[in-house]
Amino acid sequence: MPAKRKAYSKMQCGGCKNINYFAHKSLMKKRKEGEQKLEAKKFCKHCKKHTAHKECR
Numbered sequence: 840m841p842a843k844r845k846a847y848s849k850m851q852c853g854g855c856k857n858i859n860y861f862a863h864k865s866l867m868k869k870r871k872e873g874e875q876k877l878e879a880k881k882f883c884k885h886c887k888k889h890t891a892h893k894e895c896r
């Protein structure tokens with residue numbers, strides 16, 4: 840399998856710091872560079888609740 844060169848953003852749980860989700864960078868094109876990081880409320884299976892997930896590199 841060829842190495843994927845597509846850029847993915849990792850979505851890290853604000854509670855347990857586990858990376859639970861990956862998001863395509865292409866989905867985030869609406870944001871301009873330099874803006875604050877994407878944040879989304881998502882379910883964390885480690886915390887067993889919805890937590891704020893932040894984009895990290």
Ligand SMILES: [Zn+2]
Pocket residue numbers: 852853854855856857883884885886887890
């Ligand atoms: Zn968590």
